[in-house]
Amino acid sequence: MSTPTATAVNGRIAFSEYTLANGLHVILHEDHKAPIVCVNIAYHVGSKNETPERAGFAHLFEHLLFEGSTNVPRGAFDKHITEAGGFDNAYTTEDKTNYYEVLPAHQLPLALWLESDRMLGFVLGDDSLRTQKDVVKEEKRERYDNTPYGSLSERMMRMAYTSFPYRWTVIGDMETIEAATLADVKDFYANYYAPNNAVLVVSGDFKSDDATALIEQYFGSIPKTNRTIIRPNFNDTPIDAERREIVKHEAVPLPAVFYAYRMPPEGTVDAISLDLLTDILSTGRSSRLYQRLIYNDKIASEVSSYVDLRECEGLLWFYGVGNQPEQDCEAIEAAIEDVIANVRENGVSEIELEKVKNKTEMRLVASRVTASGKADQLAHAYTFFGDTNRVNSVIEHYAAITTEDIKQAAARYLTPEKRCVITFFPPND
Amino acid sequence: MNTTTVFDRTQPPKPGSIAQIGFPKFITTALPSGTPIYLVENHGQPLVSISIYFQGGSSSDTISTQGLASLSAELLTKGTANRTATEIAEQIDFVGGSLGASASWDSTTISTAVLSRYLTTAIELLADVALNPLFAQEEVDRIRTQRLASIKHAKSDAGYLADVQVSKSIYQSHPYSHEAAGTESTIASFQSEALQTHYARINSPSNAFFVVAGDVTESEIVRLLSNAFSSWKGIAKAPLTNEMPTLPSKPQVKLIGRPQSVQSALRVGHLAITRSHPDYVQCYVLNMLLGGYFNSRINQNLREKNGFTYGARSYFDARKQTGAFIASTEVRTEVTAAAIREIIVEIDRIRTEAVSPEELSMVKQYIIGSFPLSIETPQQIASRVAAIVLYGLGNGYYDTFRDTVAATTSDDLLRAAQEHLHPKVLSIAVSGDAKALESELGIFGDLEVVPIW
Numbered sequence: 001m002s003t004p005t006a007t008a009v010n011g012r013i014a015f016s017e018y019t020l021a022n023g024l025h026v027i028l029h030e031d032h033k034a035p036i037v038c039v040n041i042a043y044h045v046g047s048k049n050e051t052p053e054r055a056g057f058a059h060l061f062e063h064l065l066f067e068g069s070t071n072v073p074r075g076a077f078d079k080h081i082t083e084a085g086g087f088d089n090a091y092t093t094e095d096k097t098n099y100y101e102v103l104p105a106h107q108l109p110l111a112l113w114l115e116s117d118r119m120l121g122f123v124l125g126d127d128s129l130r131t132q133k134d135v136v137k138e139e140k141r142e143r144y145d146n147t148p149y150g151s152l153s154e155r156m157m158r159m160a161y162t163s164f165p166y167r168w169t170v171i172g173d174m175e176t177i178e179a180a181t182l183a184d185v186k187d188f189y190a191n192y193y194a195p196n197n198a199v200l201v202v203s204g205d206f207k208s209d210d211a212t213a214l215i216e217q218y219f220g221s222i223p224k225t226n227r228t229i230i231r232p233n234f235n236d237t238p239i240d241a242e243r244r245e246i247v248k249h250e251a252v253p254l255p256a257v258f259y260a261y262r263m264p265p266e267g268t269v270d271a272i273s274l275d276l277l278t279d280i281l282s283t284g285r286s287s288r289l290y291q292r293l294i295y296n297d298k299i300a301s302e303v304s305s306y307v308d309l310r311e312c313e314g315l316l317w318f319y320g321v322g323n324q325p326e327q328d329c330e331a332i333e334a335a336i337e338d339v340i341a342n343v344r345e346n347g348v349s350e351i352e353l354e355k356v357k358n359k360t361e362m363r364l365v366a367s368r369v370t371a372s373g374k375a376d377q378l379a380h381a382y383t384f385f386g387d388t389n390r391v392n393s394v395i396e397h398y399a400a401i402t403t404e405d406i407k408q409a410a411a412r413y414l415t416p417e418k419r420c421v422i423t424f425f426p427p428n429d
Numbered sequence: 430m431n432t433t434t435v436f437d438r439t440q441p442p443k444p445g446s447i448a449q450i451g452f453p454k455f456i457t458t459a460l461p462s463g464t465p466i467y468l469v470e471n472h473g474q475p476l477v478s479i480s481i482y483f484q485g486g487s488s489s490d491t492i493s494t495q496g497l498a499s500l501s502a503e504l505l506t507k508g509t510a511n512r513t514a515t516e517i518a519e520q521i522d523f524v525g526g527s528l529g530a531s532a533s534w535d536s537t538t539i540s541t542a543v544l545s546r547y548l549t550t551a552i553e554l555l556a557d558v559a560l561n562p563l564f565a566q567e568e569v570d571r572i573r574t575q576r577l578a579s580i581k582h583a584k585s586d587a588g589y590l591a592d593v594q595v596s597k598s599i600y601q602s603h604p605y606s607h608e609a610a611g612t613e614s615t616i617a618s619f620q621s622e623a624l625q626t627h628y629a630r631i632n633s634p635s636n637a638f639f640v641v642a643g644d645v646t647e648s649e650i651v652r653l654l655s656n657a658f659s660s661w662k663g664i665a666k667a668p669l670t671n672e673m674p675t676l677p678s679k680p681q682v683k684l685i686g687r688p689q690s691v692q693s694a695l696r697v698g699h700l701a702i703t704r705s706h707p708d709y710v711q712c713y714v715l716n717m718l719l720g721g722y723f724n725s726r727i728n729q730n731l732r733e734k735n736g737f738t739y740g741a742r743s744y745f746d747a748r749k750q751t752g753a754f755i756a757s758t759e760v761r762t763e764v765t766a767a768a769i770r771e772i773i774v775e776i777d778r779i780r781t782e783a784v785s786p787e788e789l790s791m792v793k794q795y796i797i798g799s800f801p802l803s804i805e806t807p808q809q810i811a812s813r814v815a816a817i818v819l820y821g822l823g824n825g826y827y828d829t830f831r832d833t834v835a836a837t838t839s840d841d842l843l844r845a846a847q848e849h850l851h852p853k854v855l856s857i858a859v860s861g862d863a864k865a866l867e868s869e870l871g872i873f874g875d876l877e878v879v880p881i882w
């Protein structure tokens with residue numbers, strides 16, 4: 001049976017938090033609805049902490065961290081989790097690296113043991129490095145190089161950023177992945193994989209007192225790092241003239257156009273306004289872009305806009321895919337620009353804003369049904385805002401946005417001279 | 430939880446005490462017309478999801494009407510006697526909900542999900558699209574254009590090409606060999622009437638059931654659905670009987686040349702069992718060990734030992750009328766033959782050597798231990814309830830599932846492997862760089878290079 005304090009109405013998450021002497025921040029969220037527990041650790045390091053010569057390293061490192069620690073030999077991490085009836089995974093973004101395990105509730109000590117052991121001491125051999133470089137290269141081939149439009153993110157990042165380390169993608173390049181050495185691995189681990197650069201979340205069916213004692217036991221003795229953790233400052237040149245690239249030689253099925261505009265960091269009023277705006281423009285078949293390009297003009301098979309929110313300036317994307325291989329992209333571009341210009345000049349309606357606020361609430365509630373969904377959001381809020389309660393206040397931040405906020409944000413950020421454009425055309429053979 | 434043991438970091442900790450949970454009770458009730466309603470009541474979050482399932486899906490398409498069931502379903506939400514397509518979209522979007530319809534191989538589903546305070550709006554829309562769809566020609570033409578584009582897009586994907594090709598080889602003339610979303614020529618041909626006629630074949634209160642999950646009580650859902658569906662009529666037509674495929678007498682390799690490929694999408698499989706086959710659970714355990722999870726033999730061999738791939742897996746795709754066993758991976762071009770060889774080695778090995786007690790214990794502990802993780806949300810539970818009904822598994826199926834797994838022995842797995850895995854008559858499909866691969870793949874069976882259709 002659910003405890004009244006666990007998950008209250010409308011997706012609010014009740015939690016407690018504290019910081020260990022070594023700087024590890026701990027967040028606990030009890031929810032006794034299902035006998036499941038999730039352990040989630042976010043390290044505040046991502047691809048923006050890489051050098052250009054090692055692009056892709058943070059993500060390669062994420063693979064390596066499953067390869068063995070002081071008391072857990074190569075191959076044993078996944079075996080332990082599997083035998084316990086759980087699963088584990090990890091992901092890397094530009095700004096963070098996140099590891100998590102979901103287990104039957106009585107297996108909480110196992111996950112804490114495994115995560116603490118690899119925070120305490122990491123063991124890596126040449127074999128592991130060789131194999132994981134190959135695995136990551138296959139990941140890159142599968143997700144990007146062998147996929148239609150797969151070169152898009154690499155091209156767009158290079159275009160949208162001039163100097164900041166968002167200039168390359170999280171997956172990196174074949175050459176820079178290959179270049180990684182054991183010395184790089186040791187150095188990266190020492191720089192970033194310390195308790196004072198991490199947040200630990202336990203979410204699900206456990207008692208906070210028990211978890212607190214276990215966490216002290218497993219993590220309390222891990223030394224903090226005294227190195228200065230480098231946080232790149234955003235200082236990239238603003239975009240004041242359209243940047244454009246045309247791709248004609250790649251195997252794509254239909255012509256397509258992609259726009260990206262720089263946008264302010266996650267959590268700012270403008271970023272929230274732009275997030276709501278992209279929903280108004282493209283979420284659901286009543287949205288403006290769907291109605292205009294697909295339903296009425298019938299010039300596109302797919303159209304969308306969304307925000308790629310980051311710790312520093314991220315990107316707001318638009319894309320339209322044609323419906324005929326021979327089509328050019330001019331009509332699609334003109335229609336998208338017309339839809340954007342209309343928002344800059346006339347704003348959006350109260351009804352549209354209410355609609356996307358409802359959608360936001362639905363999405364928020366639906367993303368907080370599972371122990372792992374909640375753990376991920378708690379870790380994210382603390383890592384980037386130092387304010388765990390943002391998981392609960394975020395809905396009020398969205399509710400406070402007005403139609404005027406949206407109009408102003410569109411006028412500030414979505415003007416033609418600020419856009420980066422990439423068009424793809426099928427090869428004509 | 431036991432925290433009094435001496436702390437020793439060199440050993441894995443002892444687990445705490447295990448919570449025994451059964452498969453959650455679900456409520457079985459019905460509309461006055463007799464249409465069953467299965468309800469998974471759960472008030473943890475203010476969400477409700479409702480699906481109407483009709484028996485009958487893409488397996489009723491013929492070779493020249495591939496895509497009919499799928500296109501017909503898509504048109505359901507594109508206009509009714511009471512609302513235009515845009516009005517339906519506006520109304521469901523306004524409450525932040527979702528509403529959609531789709532066909533799978535053996536069933537067709539209309540589904541909605543909303544915050545519980547908007548439940549009446551969602552049910553009104555659900556009933557309208559189920560009872561009064563128009564299939565207006567203008568909307569058909571619109572969806573046709575989009576569908577043709579999405580087929581072009583699908584055919585540029587290496588995995589799609591290999592999936593379709595291996596299904597064609599395995600299922601032969603059975604409709605499971607079709608492209609369920611249609612082909613460019615079939616999609617170009619459909620008119621409104623055919624889509625309407627197809628829906629009339631399955632749309633009947635006696636050929637459907639509801640599955641509801643989330644924040645709603647039994648009395649409320651019965652009242653709301655009864656009112657909304659009070660005028661529901663229709664008599665379903667019996668599905669056509671399909672000719673059943675048989676295992677071929679020798680292995681075959683189909684190589685699809687795909688421009689600019691730097692990887693091969695690889696599928697290796699054969700005909701196998703239905704979802705309701707008595708050996709299904711044993712095959713499920715067998716496959717988990719062979720290629721079902723990260724620690725499986727195929728993934729450990731191809732990914733962790735050889736670094737051929739980002740991931741490799743296998744599965745029993747057990748459908749209503751028959752099914753297939755398929756191993757699937759994406760590997761760089763140079764190691765394509767080596768990867769096929771390793772997959773065959775693993776299939777051979779599991780048919781000839783008994784599984785060790787350690788490996789058996791790990792896979793059983795995983796399946797049994799992780800079962801609660803797979804029924805964490807009301808929607809996950811609801812989809813299992815739907816499977817019980819669709820495949821006729823019996824209401825107690827998930828109550829005894831873990832016991833059946835626990836009782837599985839190494840002998841059971843050897844017998845299941847010998848009976849249900851057929852490494853001598855594999856159908857292999859590869860989409861990739863045909864020029865580089867043509868000379869290498871003939872050793873696995875009769876090789877045919879096929880163009881993208």
